[in-house]
Every structure is written in C-alpha cells, then in structure tokens.
Amino acid sequence: MTVRYTKDHEYIRVEGDTGTVGISDYAQAQLGDVVYVELPAIGRVLNKGDEAAVVESVKAASEVFAPVSGTVTATNSELEGAPALVNEDSAGKGWFLRLQITDPAELDGLMTEEAYAEFIASIS
Incomplete structure (x- = not known):
C-alpha cells in the first residue's frame, strides 16, 4: 500500500489499481468541526x-479534488450521518471515495508522506 498527498491536502491510499481518497489530518484540523x-x-x-x-x-x-484521474467505485456513506468521522479519523474511517485509477503515472506527481510532512512544516 502506498500513500500520496497533494498540495491541497488530499491523500490517496493506493492498493493495486484502486485509490482511497480523503483529506489529511492537517486539513481536517484547519477546517475545524x-x-x-x-x-x-x-x-x-x-x-x-x-x-x-x-x-x-x-x-x-x-x-x-481528485488527486488522480479515475472512476468513482465507492463512497463512504457513513459520512452522511456522521461527518465528524473526518475529524476523528481522517486517514481511516473518514475517507471520502474510492477510485479505479485510470492513469497510474499521475501518482508520480504527488508527494510521499515524508515530502508532505516537509510541505506542512514549510507552511505552518
């Protein structure tokens, strides 16, 4: 499993040709409740x-925003009744959608966890 990040604070957790998309812990903290x-x-x-x-x-x-191109294969329906899951567990139960990735090469343009941590440090 690989995790990549965008400068807009989305993450995509990649397993095979499927990506689970959500917002980073930093993003949910900035948004508040x-x-x-x-x-x-x-x-x-x-x-x-x-x-x-x-x-x-x-x-x-x-x-x-979609971190890569793809087709939505699932959404996290639990968020409809419990949007606070995003605050409680943004990288786990607070995911938003799953994508069937159509261009895996787009992942190369995203940040690794280490690079994202450096990016956060540079803007905090």
Whole structure:
C-alpha cells in the first residue's frame, strides 16, 4: 500500500489499481468541526484536479479534488450521518471515495508522506 498527498491536502491510499481518497489530518484540523460532506455519484469519471467532493465545517466549505484521474467505485456513506468521522479519523474511517485509477503515472506527481510532512512544516 502506498500513500500520496497533494498540495491541497488530499491523500490517496493506493492498493493495486484502486485509490482511497480523503483529506489529511492537517486539513481536517484547519477546517475545524466537519458538519457536512457531499460525495460524488458512484460511476462518475473524474480527471485529476476535478472537484470530487465538498466538505463543510463550522468555519468554511472546501472542495476536495481528485488527486488522480479515475472512476468513482465507492463512497463512504457513513459520512452522511456522521461527518465528524473526518475529524476523528481522517486517514481511516473518514475517507471520502474510492477510485479505479485510470492513469497510474499521475501518482508520480504527488508527494510521499515524508515530502508532505516537509510541505506542512514549510507552511505552518
């Protein structure tokens, strides 16, 4: 399993040709208490950088962008009734969607966990 990050604080956890997408712990901390999550339709085709979901907190609404291109194969329906899962476990139970990755080479343009940690340190 590989995890990669974007500069917009999305993560993608890659297993085979499937990627699980969510927002980083840093992002959920910046947002504050998450009160609503809008998820994409299963079967939706996303290009890298497309708006994939929306997360709303007590502070702001924020888009979640597709870190790579792919087709949505699953969404985390638990977030509809319990959006606070994003705050409680952003990298685990707080995931947003799963993608069938169409261009694995796009993963090469994303940050490793180490590079993302350095990026966070540089903006904090």
